[in-house]
Amino acid sequence: MELHAQKNKLKILIIDDESPIREVLSESLRDDGYEVMAAPDGITGLAVLKTFSPDICFLDIWMPKMDGLEVLTQAVPLFPNTSFVMISGHGTIETAVKATKIGAWDFIEKPLSLDKVSISIDHIVKLKEEREEKNALLNKLRKTIALVGESPAMQKVRNHVTQFAKNNVAVFIEGEVGSGRDLVAQNIHYMSQRASGPISEINCSTLPQDLIEIELFGIEKGTLPGIDKTRRGKIELMNGGTLVIEEVEEMPSVLQEKLVQFIKKGEFKRFGSSDVILSDVRVVLTSTSSIETLAAANKITAELKKLVEESVMLMPPLRDRREDIYSLVVHFSDIAAKQMASLRKTISEQGMKLMLKHNWPGNVRELKNFIERVYILTPSDFVDIHDLKFAGLVDKKSAGGGSTTDSSEFSTFREARADFEKDFLIKKIQENGGNISKTAEAIGLERSYLHRKIKAYGIEVNL
Numbered sequence: 220m221e222l223h224a225q226k227n228k229l230k231i232l233i234i235d236d237e238s239p240i241r242e243v244l245s246e247s248l249r250d251d252g253y254e255v256m257a258a259p260d261g262i263t264g265l266a267v268l269k270t271f272s273p274d275i276c277f278l279d280i281w282m283p284k285m286d287g288l289e290v291l292t293q294a295v296p297l298f299p300n301t302s303f304v305m306i307s308g309h310g311t312i313e314t315a316v317k318a319t320k321i322g323a324w325d326f327i328e329k330p331l332s333l334d335k336v337s338i339s340i341d342h343i344v345k346l347k348e349e350r351e352e353k354n355a356l357l358n359k360l361r362k363t364i365a366l367v368g369e370s371p372a373m374q375k376v377r378n379h380v381t382q383f384a385k386n387n388v389a390v391f392i393e394g395e396v397g398s399g400r401d402l403v404a405q406n407i408h409y410m411s412q413r414a415s416g417p418i419s420e421i422n423c424s425t426l427p428q429d430l431i432e433i434e435l436f437g438i439e440k441g442t443l444p445g446i447d448k449t450r451r452g453k454i455e456l457m458n459g460g461t462l463v464i465e466e467v468e469e470m471p472s473v474l475q476e477k478l479v480q481f482i483k484k485g486e487f488k489r490f491g492s493s494d495v496i497l498s499d500v501r502v503v504l505t506s507t508s509s510i511e512t513l514a515a516a517n518k519i520t521a522e523l524k525k526l527v528e529e530s531v532m533l534m535p536p537l538r539d540r541r542e543d544i545y546s547l548v549v550h551f552s553d554i555a556a557k558q559m560a561s562l563r564k565t566i567s568e569q570g571m572k573l574m575l576k577h578n579w580p581g582n583v584r585e586l587k588n589f590i591e592r593v594y595i596l597t598p599s600d601f602v603d604i605h606d607l608k609f610a611g612l613v614d615k616k617s618a619g620g621g622s623t624t625d626s627s628e629f630s631t632f633r634e635a636r637a638d639f640e641k642d643f644l645i646k647k648i649q650e651n652g653g654n655i656s657k658t659a660e661a662i663g664l665e666r667s668y669l670h671r672k673i674k675a676y677g678i679e680v681n682l
Contacts, residue, residue: 229344232273233257234264234290235306236282240331244277247333261285268298275343277327277336280307280314288318295322302343306331353415364405367550368543372535376403379532384410389482389502391467391527393509394534396649397582397679400505401463403534408461413501416460421453423469424654432474432490435464442491454487458498466652467504468518475520478502482526507652509533537579537586544575547583551590559594566602573604577612580645581679588679611677613638641676644669653680 231253235241241257248255256271258264262285268276276294280287291303305318308329315326325339366377383390384407394400401420408418421434437452453462464470470478481487482502486495506513510531513519537544548566556563566574579585592610593602644658651657655673659666673680 228254229275229340230254230271230273231256231340232264232267232271232276232301234261234267234276234282234287235279236260237279240279240306240329244331244333244336247336251337261287261290264290265293268294268301272298273301274347275302275304275340277304277306278323280305280318281309288314288321291318291321291323302347304339304343364402364409365550366399366402366406367546368540369546370540370542372540373543376532376534380406380410383407383530383532387501388530389504389527391510391531392503392505392534393507393531394505395507395536395582396653397584398534398536399583400465400534402583403532404461404463404503404505407503408501411461411501413460417457418461418463419453419457420463420465422465424466424652424657428469428471431470432477435474436477436487437489439489439491449489452489454481454498454500455489455496457500459500461501461503463503463505465505466507467523468506468508468513468516472520475523479520479522479526507649537582541575544579544586545571547586548574548590551587552594555591555594561594562600564594564597564600564602566607567604570602570604570607573607573612580642580649585679592677613641637676640672641678644672644676645678648673648678648680655680 231248233241233244233248233255235244235257236259238259241259245255245257256267256273258267261282264276264278265285278287278290287305287307291305294301294303302324303322304325304327305315305323306327306329307314318326324343327335327339366373366380380403390404390407392400392403394403404420405418408414408416421431423431426434433450433452435452435454437455438446438450440446440449464478467475477487481498481500485499486497488495504527508518510519510524510528514521514524537547548571552563552566574586581588589610589612593606596610597606599606643662647662648655648658651661655669656666659669662669664672672678
């Protein structure tokens with residue numbers, strides 16, 4: 220039952236065997252504009268709860284036939300949207316604690332203070348409104364980070380997300396650049412009990428190795444020159460939430476060992492400090508390589524592998540789940556249309572066949588960015604093959620990865636070379652986990668020149 224939007228619509232039930240209390244409290248609450256009912260004992264109260272469905276129930280503890288704690292024990296699981304406030308003239312701390320454990324929101328002693336009753340109601344209303352707002356925001360967020368697709372591979376991903384969200388174990392997510400590893404990590408977080416807590420990430424491939432420890436665990440004031448104040452790391456800042464560590468294989472083994480100890484014990488020390496700090500953080504690790512490949516190459520310690528090998532999942536590349544492309548196109552089209560305040564564009568049958576045939580080396584993020592370009596560059600509500608090519612869909616790959624581009628489609632040598640260069644750069648950037656410095660070194664180009672090529676071809680670096 221949803222909380223009533225206006226205070227004077229609030230429904231309140233009073234269960235108390237003393238008629239003067241029922242009458243005085245009922246009249247006072249009705250004067251304040253609430254809808255009120257009363258019951259003289261626990262058995263009657265349970266029956267009224269079923270028919271009246273109150274937002275708040277004031278429940279006396281000491282009553283004949285059935286005491287308030289017994290009523291509370293039966294009522295809490297049956298009426299989860301009702302907030303119970305216990306009232307008693309002979310209350311003890313032990314009784315109050317017991318009532319709270321069962322599910323009571325508050326405890327008020329007799330003789331009743333109408334001011335305390337009013338304060339208790341206001342607190343309940345405020346907390347419920349905050350909870351509903353938070354749930355609404357979370358539901359809205361869950362829709363924006365939806366894992367789209369009904370392929371067997373995506374069904375397996377969703378099953379893993381549901382499974383891992385229920386517990387607190389560290390998770391390892393494998394997947395190519397742009398496949399959606401970050402999206403999976405967010406789904407695990409927002410489907411878990413940590414949903415209202417913070418979530419952040421650290422990419423080990425973009426940080427100098429000597430800074431990874433500081434970024435993770437923080438640093439004590441005065442430890443290094445220029446450190447004039449203590450800096451908290453992500454593990455401390457994400458207390459109660461989730462920390463996603465991307466490209467974990469780039470983390471030095473000594474730090475991996477320190478990370479293992481934190482995951483096991485929930486405690487760590489800042490760099491340069493001997494003080495032990497507690498933090499409750501779920502750790503999610505990601506990599507473009509499998510955990511077996513990393514272990515074989517000594518890129519991940521045996522202890523860290525052992526810690527996560529029971530909670531490993533794969534985010535498949537888009538070329539391995541082509542049946543999801545249509546659903547993704549619709550999904551990204553809806554988002555683009557909403558952002559640009561336009562109607563959703565219709566893609567021709569031939570245009571869709573071309574998109575299904577494309578190999579999408581940048582995976583889901585490449586598809587998302589491409590749809591955005593289509594909406595920006597195509598004035599018409601109907602999108603055909605020439606519109607897709609104008610937006611940049613010039614490379615067609617077969618499912619096996621071989622090029623099926625007909626050379627006759629290029630009118631000049633320059634166009635054919637540009638098509639090859641773009642494919643080559645995307646592939647190499649993907650192989651190097653999106654790291655531009657590594658890519659430039661691997662293919663023998665200056666980093667600045669590679670950046671110019673990336674910009675010229677409209678390649679998404681963080682695919």
